[in-house]
Amino acid sequence: MSSVLSLDKVPVGSGGLISAISSECDRAGRLSVLGFIPGRSLRVVRVAPLGDPISVSLDAQEISLRLTEAALIQVSVQP
């Protein structure tokens, strides 16, 4: 049973498939360039000691992004 969460709410160590990205054109465009597109799988690697940003592994890369951007990404979490 998987649930859909926005990426900023996904706990450290969990991940899943990107199910949707907010349609806000500009920022979504920038995220999509790095590979944040529906259907890809990602995993939250860690949260910065001060709570923001988070770092996410996606394909062969690890990318850090702020919670405000992470909130644009919907993930269907798989345990």
Added chain:
Amino acid sequence: MKPTATIALIGNPNTGKSTLFNCLTGLRQHIANYPGITVDKKTGSMDVCGRTLEVVDLPGTYSLKAASEDERVVMDVLEGRNGARPDLLVFVVDATNIKRNLLLVSQAAELGLPAIIALNQCDAAKRNGITIEVAELSQRLGVQVIETVATRGRGVEDLKKAVCAALDHPSRLQRIEWPTCVTDSREMVRNGVRNLGGGEISDAEALRLIFDADSAHAASLPNQSQVALMIHSAREKIRAGGYSPGSVESVLHYRHIERLLDGVVASVGPVARTHESVDALLLNRFWGLLIFLGVMYVVFQSLYSWAGPLMDSVETATGWVQELVGPWLESAPTLQSLVVDGIIGGVGGVVVFMPQILILFFFIALLEDTGYMARAAFLMDKIFGWCGLNGKSFVPMLSGYACAIPGVMAARTLEDPKARLTTILMVPLMSCSARLPVYVLLIGAFIEPAYGPIVAGWALFGMHFIGIALALPIAWVVNRLYLKIKPQPFILEMPDYRVPTLRNVFFRMWERGREFVVRAGTVILAFSVLIWALLYFPRDASVEEKTRAAYVAEVSVSSTVAGVETALADPDSEQFTVLQQRIDGAYIEQSYLGRFGKWAQPVFDPAGFDWKITVGVLSSFPAREVIIATLGILYNLGAEVDEGSDDLRTVLAQEKWTEGPRMGQPVFTLPVVIGIMVFFALCAQCGATVAVVAKELNWRWAAISFFGMTALAWISAVLIYQVSGLFV
């Protein structure tokens, strides 16, 4: 030999593009600015197969979306908007992350330029268990693919050969097949732009107009509002075709790339991220922050203390040259002073920044090349993010505590133009080491004797803290007021940890040092000569005579005129020195800057500054470190006093108002002392910093920074004096 063709290096950030550029061109490089903007244009030349080629290193970018200046430059060069289009594109592709790197390649294929691919970091890919069928990849892409390891120079000769072959027999990249909703809207935009008087645009440009929310190119077309409407309906067409216009481009390119890489790239199991265990320590809540503080402490100490001896030797060498040259020009005192104080002093004033610049960029190159810089930014982002800066602002701000010059230059590490701008404006507020003598003098003279060493220590800390305490809220306000540049998401790639190559590190130091001398050095020198002139002229001989006569009259009360005259004839006598100091004081008082100081004293009167403090403050605008020497001259103690001088402290404590409503009262009361220190802490008293800000941004921002800081300093000093006046 004139270059016969131009090749452009293009690729994502951190792929090894600069390293490869250095391999190809050696030291035959040239840095300039692209017209009208502050992005570096790095070009070089290389000789291959009997011809000389021009090599352009384009800024690293993930895509052709032209939001920032850096990205716009890439598109402008590729479209030939500043000069001819390149004859060949050399894509630098990071083999460890080939899928994402190919996105840019696939986008740029639309341009139809001849291309080859340098598949760099093959060593690291092999280590990560990635194998790539290069021949098959080349077949599928339609262009040559050359494996390279730029840091070791491996594959560079093959790459050069491939460049020659590609120039003789150009081949182009396979283009992606767009669905009809995209091709239709592309045609619509091309026709639309033509009808609206924007001329012919290429397929690639039409696509950029559709895909980029704020395409910089759209802003350059006539009939803005109609263009915007047309683009809007083109996007609606894409939406009707079942795609989201913001991400359709990446989605389709990635689909294409995945097909292309199928069976070409294999990786052994899931990619093992070698750095994860290291990160677990370096990004740990406790150890991570502790190690970060340790690393930053080393960087700061080396700037603050280790650069000291080197700077001293620059100063000694300057003094040495001055003494060597001085006697040669004895017969022409004005020329002598110009050459010795203005020009040689000015050159020394440029070179003196080099140790700090070189040391800071040594560390920055190390931090970036090892991959730690991204981690540091990750740790610090929360602290700086709220006010429009970001985690990468930390290193420039910290460097600002040693010296603003390397700090401002270090802001280049910030890719986001808005955060970079804000950081550059805030760095000069950090209390640099040149402010320390003022604090030491005044705290030593007035606070420590009255309140003891503990309060003195806190006062010193407070002076260092006030800059950053004000900088962050000011940054927040600047960001709210200045909304023209859209905030960009702070997205940071966490690269693998790497062993840096010394060659690369030293190259980066050399590059920055040279740039400082070439770009800012001339401006700093010009400032130095100007200020020399304002403090030297007018040079009426009667000033010296009058001072001398007054002195003789004063001293001869206790001795005979003849006795005084014989003492004054001996350059080693005490009287001679005292007279010289008075003459220097008299000249500075009637110099243009001195007169201006007296005239401007009413401006500083609300802060309780008398004319001497005002002259001292004004003459410190080119470089605040001269303040102690200027005070020495003004109080007739000579320019050789230092901040620990007891004479100077005593004189200051005894100084009384000689006219006006406060006549007879001491000048240096506690509010005035604090006001002076705060003024020095906040004011833009450094011509070199202004020059560097102007070169890194532009003169308009330099002026805003200068006047903004000066106003802030003045308001703070006045507030301190006036508010304390209410309670006394």
